[in-house]
Amino acid sequence: MTRYEPKEIEPKWQEFWLKNKTFKAEAKPGTPKFYCLDMFPYPSGAGLHVGHPEGYTATDIVCRYKRMQGFNVLHPMGWDAFGLPAEQHAIQTGTHPRDTTRTNINTFRRQIRALGFSYDWDREIDTTDPKYFRWTQWIFKQLFESWYDSELQRARPISELPLPAGLGTDEKTIRSYQAKHRLAYLDEVPVWWCQALGTVLANEEVIDGKSERGNHPCERRPLRQWMLKITAYAERLLQDLDSLDWPDSLKAMQRNWIGKSSGAEVKFQVEDLNESLEVFTTRPDTLFGATYMVLAPEHPLLKKVGETCKASVTEYQSQAASRSELERGIDKDKTGVFTGLFAVNPVNNVRIPIWTADYVMMSYGTGAIMAVPAHDERDWAFATKFSIPIIEVISGGSVTESAHGGDGQLVNSGFLNGLTVDVAMEKMIAWLQEKHLGKARIQYKIRDWLFSRQRYWGEPFPIVHGAEGSFSLEDSELPVTLPEMNDYKPTGTFDPPLAKNKQWIQYKNAETLKEGIRECNTMPQWAGSSWYYLRYLDADNNMAPWAKDLERYWMPVDLYIGGAEHAVLHLLYARFWHKVLYDLGHVSGKEPFQKLVNQGLILGEDGEKMSKSRGNVVNPDDVIELYGADAMRLYEMFMGPLERMKPWQMAGIEGQKRFLQRVWRLAAGEEGQGPSVASQSHPDLVRVMHQSIKKVSEDIENLRFNTAISQLMVFSTEMDKADSVSKECYDVLVRLLAPFAPHIAEELWRYLGHKETIAYVQWPQYDSNLIQETNVTVVFQVNGKVRGEKQVEVGTSKDILEKLAREDLGVQKHLGVLNIIKTIVVQNKLVNFVAK
Ligand code: ANZ
Numbered sequence: 001m002t003r004y005e006p007k008e009i010e011p012k013w014q015e016f017w018l019k020n021k022t023f024k025a026e027a028k029p030g031t032p033k034f035y036c037l038d039m040f041p042y043p044s045g046a047g048l049h050v051g052h053p054e055g056y057t058a059t060d061i062v063c064r065y066k067r068m069q070g071f072n073v074l075h076p077m078g079w080d081a082f083g084l085p086a087e088q089h090a091i092q093t094g095t096h097p098r099d100t101t102r103t104n105i106n107t108f109r110r111q112i113r114a115l116g117f118s119y120d121w122d123r124e125i126d127t128t129d130p131k132y133f134r135w136t137q138w139i140f141k142q143l144f145e146s147w148y149d150s151e152l153q154r155a156r157p158i159s160e161l162p163l164p165a166g167l168g169t170d171e172k173t174i175r176s177y178q179a180k181h182r183l184a185y186l187d188e189v190p191v192w193w194c195q196a197l198g199t200v201l202a203n204e205e206v207i208d209g210k211s212e213r214g215n216h217p218c219e220r221r222p223l224r225q226w227m228l229k230i231t232a233y234a235e236r237l238l239q240d241l242d243s244l245d246w247p248d249s250l251k252a253m254q255r256n257w258i259g260k261s262s263g264a265e266v267k268f269q270v271e272d273l274n275e276s277l278e279v280f281t282t283r284p285d286t287l288f289g290a291t292y293m294v295l296a297p298e299h300p301l302l303k304k305v306g307e308t309c310k311a312s313v314t315e316y317q318s319q320a321a322s323r324s325e326l327e328r329g330i331d332k333d334k335t336g337v338f339t340g341l342f343a344v345n346p347v348n349n350v351r352i353p354i355w356t357a358d359y360v361m362m363s364y365g366t367g368a369i370m371a372v373p374a375h376d377e378r379d380w381a382f383a384t385k386f387s388i389p390i391i392e393v394i395s396g397g398s399v400t401e402s403a404h405g406g407d408g409q410l411v412n413s414g415f416l417n418g419l420t421v422d423v424a425m426e427k428m429i430a431w432l433q434e435k436h437l438g439k440a441r442i443q444y445k446i447r448d449w450l451f452s453r454q455r456y457w458g459e460p461f462p463i464v465h466g467a468e469g470s471f472s473l474e475d476s477e478l479p480v481t482l483p484e485m486n487d488y489k490p491t492g493t494f495d496p497p498l499a500k501n502k503q504w505i506q507y508k509n510a511e512t513l514k515e516g517i518r519e520c521n522t523m524p525q526w527a528g529s530s531w532y533y534l535r536y537l538d539a540d541n542n543m544a545p546w547a548k549d550l551e552r553y554w555m556p557v558d559l560y561i562g563g564a565e566h567a568v569l570h571l572l573y574a575r576f577w578h579k580v581l582y583d584l585g586h587v588s589g590k591e592p593f594q595k596l597v598n599q600g601l602i603l604g605e606d607g608e609k610m611s612k613s614r615g616n617v618v619n620p621d622d623v624i625e626l627y628g629a630d631a632m633r634l635y636e637m638f639m640g641p642l643e644r645m646k647p648w649q650m651a652g653i654e655g656q657k658r659f660l661q662r663v664w665r666l667a668a669g670e671e672g673q674g675p676s677v678a679s680q681s682h683p684d685l686v687r688v689m690h691q692s693i694k695k696v697s698e699d700i701e702n703l704r705f706n707t708a709i710s711q712l713m714v715f716s717t718e719m720d721k722a723d724s725v726s727k728e729c730y731d732v733l734v735r736l737l738a739p740f741a742p743h744i745a746e747e748l749w750r751y752l753g754h755k756e757t758i759a760y761v762q763w764p765q766y767d768s769n770l771i772q773e774t775n776v777t778v779v780f781q782v783n784g785k786v787r788g789e790k791q792v793e794v795g796t797s798k799d800i801l802e803k804l805a806r807e808d809l810g811v812q813k814h815l816g817v818l819n820i821i822k823t824i825v826v827q828n829k830l831v832n833f834v835a836k
Helices: 006-019 052-068 084-093 097-113 130-144 171-179 230-243 248-258 284-289 300-304 307-321 325-330 377-385 421-434 532-538 548-554 569-583 620-627 629-638 650-668 683-701 705-721 727-737 742-751 798-807 809-815
Strands: 033-038 072-074 146-149 154-157 184-194 199-201 219-228 260-270 275-281 292-295 337-344 351-356 368-371 438-444 463-466 469-472 506-508 515-518 559-563 596-599 775-782 785-793 820-826 830-835
Touching: 006 629, 006 742, 033 052, 033 548, 052 072, 052 097, 052 559, 052 596, 052 629, 052 683, 084 097, 130 146, 130 184, 130 569, 154 569, 171 469, 230 248, 230 260, 230 438, 230 569, 248 569, 260 284, 260 421, 275 284, 275 292, 275 300, 275 368, 284 421, 300 337, 307 337, 307 351, 368 377, 421 438, 532 548, 620 629, 620 650, 629 650, 629 705, 629 742, 650 705, 650 727, 650 742, 683 705, 683 727, 705 727, 727 742, 775 798, 775 809, 785 798, 785 809, 798 809, 798 820, 798 830, 809 830
Parallel strands: 033 072, 033 559, 292 351, 559 596, 775 830
Antiparallel strands: 146 154, 184 199, 184 219, 260 275, 260 337, 260 438, 292 368, 337 351, 463 469, 463 515, 506 515, 775 785, 820 830
């Protein structure tokens, strides 16, 4: 072959790697490991787009580099393949979601392989494969069979849950007590019901009261759902963030989502009813300023509202039900109605009215607040609108004009008067605690994870509902597979599609004689992706989800790259499951992903987000056809810093192709005769070579691929220009290029006379003595402005530098008639004349 023909060499090497299992990874105790993970794709019908290979190329470069550095690298790929589109396609066409999914996976696999990534394909996983989801069900079982011991701060087997004295000993009673404590539990919760999709959606799947997918209206309905007790892990999920090498912005998003607030719980007595009302407040110091209370419209106490106010309260409740919490939270125009009830402020026995208003959410704190209009903006707006008294208790603002949320001294506050906010806070909590009227409380915003979906195409739950309560199936009964159905449509009722299969839902075990009705919901798509990184460790294991020694060897993930859209949910869910597995002794570390990086979005040529409707989607197949996979890989990395958002420009790939052609001509020769080798390179070229090794290595370590590629360009240009180039120089160039453009590198490695794959050839080392430049450019300035420059030998003396500067024509012109009052000389850098 004489010319550079990516179409010939790329498929050839891809086949070679596959056939020889070049990238097969095996645990080698004693050898340093590197586990590098990509966020696995959802294999959509549209196929790969150029955004996918961005992250995959980045990890691939690091993996190939690490292998050449002697690391034992694990680099797997798989498919996050459950999800709505395949099911909707099935509803429309009758094609089984399994078939659609298989077709899509085949397309994705072909496209990914065409980019030459160094995956260990023997570890490929598919979340919809019963061999995989058997273990997703097994993990669900672990959650179901555990409770959280808040004293020991860890999950424990449900059999170890202490039962209260006098509970009774029959199975049904015990099961019903345990049910409330399991990490996976059933609860009647207000959920988002979407009539059009025929399913319940999670909070995060509903935006402004509309489904994220399809933009259909949704409403709040109480429904029995599987919940996972992620709230029990809130503090650990928060604390352990500190130990992770993740972007600060991402950690901040997780912290926000967890939303920790410290404050107090305060008990108010409700007049005429033999009941107390508890509130959560972050400002117990302002208790003397509480002039009314607010119940969320869903608060149970509203059932006790008297006849006079009943009608208006009920009407207000139904109005609030149609609004999302987000909307309710940000609405400036406060609404609400008086309940007719009064409470007594425990600090001064003042009688205050109880209202209901939708700016208070049932899902947070206790669903009720003490309102302090002088110091809380929302309360101020509300009190002003409904003419409720505003009592200042912190000095320093003017509360007739707006709420004063800042610092100050306590006033109008009895035993707190004169104190600062911080001190008053502590003193009030102590006072409440002593009088048994309240106590310090930490509150988190994070909610338990709504874990069931009314869909067909998801993992069935390994759960049966029997006469004595719900129980999980034996490990030997897993996987619970999906029954064949010819109708995937939602039932239109709250029943999931699986409930239509009357035969499947009947469960009876001939051996144990246990019987009941199978759980008909399926798991959300998050389930499979919450632990896939563990299955890669031991993808074919039929006895266990993974072998423990393999987990100990490979985990944690050393580098995880994926899209920023997964900053919160996926990463939080996976961390949560990992911690549960850690508590139960199934994994050895507390956190799954040590270092995480988000790649930036690749935009269309028009600078807009790529989308089918805009018609600006670039298909990798087309790019590879025109320029080859190596050029595409280089281009995606050359576009700009990995984390940055950047527009695609087809013209940019041309440049990469030309660069590769130059390298080809150098190492393969114009006629394919091989490189022209001299016994020694010119010292200048040797220096560039060592500089390149250093720069490219450091840049890869820091994921600065764009500048690494620039350096490779500089190096190849210098080789091109040089009269004599040694064999070593060619060898180094090709090795440095190998992680970025592996196909051409393998091919050229043969031209350079080597027989083995370049994948495991040692990464070149640089000699720091040879990096030093012998010449430097020194700049000459007049009053700080550069007026000239000169190449001089490194270490040229100050005297000579000053002399050279004075001789410089540019300097002379700008000095003119001025008098030099000071001369500053910095060796190897500059000469500056200060002149008047
Ligand atoms: C009295 C008070 C006085 C408050 C004051 C604030 C300022 P974060 O930081 O979000 O935790 N609150 C409590 N539960 C609520 C609910 N379910 N819905 C809406 N608001 C609720 O805020 C906690 C504060 O938000 C609490 O402290 C409470 O108002 C309100 F000068 O109590 B505060």
